[in-house]
Amino acid sequence: MKEILIYGFIAVSSMVLWSYVVHMMVGGLVSEETEYLIMGIAVTIGIIVISAMAWDVIQRRRGRK
Helix, strand or coil: CHHHHHHHHHHHHHHHHHHHHHHHHCCCEECCCHHHHHHHHHHHHHHHHHHHHHHCCCHCCCCCC
């Protein structure tokens, strides 16, 4: 259960930071709708990656790998 809380906190903070990085890189260069679209894509990819890492760690701790 501790892992879920830790990974949840890390995921939320990482996605906020990642959105800000995307905003700083493309903000002002593209339209606002495009910027939000790029942020959404980046956050979705980040969530998938963090979820895969969390799932792998949980599986290893349970001894299934």
